[in-house]
Amino acid sequence: MPAHDLFRALLVGLFAIATLTTQAHAAANVERGAQASRSCVACHSFAAGRQLTGPSLAGIWGKKAGSVDGFGRYSEALKTSDVVWQHDTLDAWLRSPSAFIPGNTMPFGGIPDPAVRADLIAYLQAVSSGKVSVPDRGPPDLKRVEAFRQVVAIRYCADAYRVTTGDGRNTIWWEFNLRFKTDGGPNGPELGKPVIVGNGMQGDRAAIVFSRPEEISSLVRRDCP
Numbered sequence: 001m002p003a004h005d006l007f008r009a010l011l012v013g014l015f016a017i018a019t020l021t022t023q024a025h026a027a028a029n030v031e032r033g034a035q036a037s038r039s040c041v042a043c044h045s046f047a048a049g050r051q052l053t054g055p056s057l058a059g060i061w062g063k064k065a066g067s068v069d070g071f072g073r074y075s076e077a078l079k080t081s082d083v084v085w086q087h088d089t090l091d092a093w094l095r096s097p098s099a100f101i102p103g104n105t106m107p108f109g110g111i112p113d114p115a116v117r118a119d120l121i122a123y124l125q126a127v128s129s130g131k132v133s134v135p136d137r138g139p140p141d142l143k144r145v146e147a148f149r150q151v152v153a154i155r156y157c158a159d160a161y162r163v164t165t166g167d168g169r170n171t172i173w174w175e176f177n178l179r180f181k182t183d184g185g186p187n188g189p190e191l192g193k194p195v196i197v198g199n200g201m202q203g204d205r206a207a208i209v210f211s212r213p214e215e216i217s218s219l220v221r222r223d224c225p
């Protein structure tokens with residue numbers, strides 16, 4: 001091949017690559033990103049100020065890693081990483097969080113497909129810039145619950161808890177299937193007013209949420225009927 005033909009072929013090739021790259025970027029789609037964000041919402045809210053297992057991602061674009069206000073459970077690794085969240089850093093993070101910032105505590109394997117990552121990043125940017133508004137679907141307000149959820153007494157006997165609720169009902173739970181949790185946050189229950197939630201599975205499991213850990217032992221009475 002003469003030199004100028006080779007040069008032409010090279011140019012055409014370069015042009016094709018450039019076009020493809022542009023298309024890949026142009027194709028990033030906020031709506032598809034919103035769909036893809038379903039793999040995040042178990043741990044993250046996209047509404048401002050709502051901290052779950054992970055920090056709110058509402059304003060993450062352009063922010064230094066580990067600096068969302070009101071989230072107090074960052075790993076040292078993330079806090080000291082000196083990463084600023086924009087396209088390239090989010091892409092590397094979402095491809096493999098553990099490879100990008102070793103020692104971080106986000107229990108997430110990563111997204112191998114670059115197109116899915118691009119959509120998700122477009123969505124994160126749109127949320128941060130206010131182009132997309134996200135309703136706050138955080139946990140319910142446990143200060144305002146119906147009577148059947150309001151726990152008024154907990155008695156412990158043999159291998160069971162007998163729970164009396166505000167509607168006057170008594171339910172009996174195998175001790176292994178009843179969890180005790182605390183929520184001292186703004187949506188947690190009122191002091192001294194624990195709430196029973198999530199009668200999951202076949203209705204054989206539940207959790208009682210207290211405002212503070214000290215309440216647990218003071219509210220549970222050893223008492224056999």
Ligand code: HEC
Pocket residue numbers: 036037039040041042043044053054055057060064065066067068073074075077078085093094103104105106107108120
């Ligand atoms: C199983 C829970 C879980 C899932 C699922 C999860 N994350 Fe996280 N994420 C966390 C936790 C916990 C942290 C804080 C990690 C740390 O401090 O090392 C975090 C941190 C982050 C950060 C850094 C925040 C900051 O303030 O620097 C980003 C960005 C992020 N996650 C995005 C995502 C996206 C996007 C998804 C979905 C594709 C996702 N995460 C899925 C739990 C999760």
